Amino acid sequence: MSNSRKSAPRSFKPDSARVDSVHPAVNIEPRRGVKKPSLLILHYTGMASAAKAIDWLARPESKVSCHYVIDEAGCVTQMVPERLRAWHAGISYWRGETDINSRSIGIEIQNPGHEDGYPDFPARQMAAVIALSQDIVKRNRIGPEGVLAHSDVAPERKVDPGEKFNWALLARHGLGLWVRPSPLKADDAGLSIGATGEHVANAQRLLSQYGYNIQQTGIFDAAMAKVVRGFQLHFRPKRPNGHLDRSTMLTLSRLIAASSSDGTG
Numbered sequence: 001m002s003n004s005r006k007s008a009p010r011s012f013k014p015d016s017a018r019v020d021s022v023h024p025a026v027n028i029e030p031r032r033g034v035k036k037p038s039l040l041i042l043h044y045t046g047m048a049s050a051a052k053a054i055d056w057l058a059r060p061e062s063k064v065s066c067h068y069v070i071d072e073a074g075c076v077t078q079m080v081p082e083r084l085r086a087w088h089a090g091i092s093y094w095r096g097e098t099d100i101n102s103r104s105i106g107i108e109i110q111n112p113g114h115e116d117g118y119p120d121f122p123a124r125q126m127a128a129v130i131a132l133s134q135d136i137v138k139r140n141r142i143g144p145e146g147v148l149a150h151s152d153v154a155p156e157r158k159v160d161p162g163e164k165f166n167w168a169l170l171a172r173h174g175l176g177l178w179v180r181p182s183p184l185k186a187d188d189a190g191l192s193i194g195a196t197g198e199h200v201a202n203a204q205r206l207l208s209q210y211g212y213n214i215q216q217t218g219i220f221d222a223a224m225a226k227v228v229r230g231f232q233l234h235f236r237p238k239r240p241n242g243h244l245d246r247s248t249m250l251t252l253s254r255l256i257a258a259s260s261s262d263g264t265g
């Protein structure tokens with residue numbers, strides 16, 4: 001016991017009144033080139049329990065860390081002070097920036113994830129996500145456009161927090177941009193890998209314009225399918241299959257129109 005005490009990281013004062021407990025992580029460092037975060041990245045833990053996630057996120061050998069963890073009951077644990085860079089986003093990209101960890105605050109939301117049943121996010125957990133996020137964006141002056149999914153900034157590798165996460169509810173609380181998804185048609189399979197042409201290039205241009213990491217090649221390849229899926233997981237969650245159907249295109253166009261006419265910041 002005395003040995004582990006000796007190397008334990010120092011505790012710190014939580015940044016938010018919403019924090020229930022502090023459990024310091026060790027994989028931390030100064031933010032690079034930025035003083036304040038401009039993004040809030042939401043994750044799910046993908047682990048069996050919040051306790052296991054917190055234990056893992058605190059270990060040096062995990063090579064990961066996160067600012068906050070929220071368990072199923074809505075209890076908030078802070079692990080990294082907001083002024084420091086945590087290791088939650090990994091290789092990632094948004095609107096031309098690649099060091100997303102330096103520019104963001106990360107919240108891990110307890111959910112075992114797609115590979116382990118992917119249960120619904122309980123209402124009291126969502127209430128805690130909203131309350132904490134509102135406090136974070138207010139103090140750090142992060143606009144609605146800065147609240148993103150891990151799957152937005154790393155669509156080739158990540159699907160969290162996934163299609164069951166209620167972004168519409170967050171948007172009603174001023175968190176994240178949102179337009180109501182355009183209705184799906186059962187017989188609209190959409191374009192998929194192998195498709196080429198103007199329509200593909202146009203979708204690539206719009207996805208890139210919104211912030212995703214995608215080149216305008218006019219060729220629908222495997223990387224594009226993952227970006228389309230990433231967009232769907234967040235903005236058209238009913239069918240996140242990576243196919244470019246009409247509902248996806250219309251939702252994307254309307255999202256861009258709404259975000260460019262949106263005066264909030």
Ligand SMILES: [Zn+2]
Binds near residue numbers: 042043044088150160
């Ligand atoms: Zn994640």
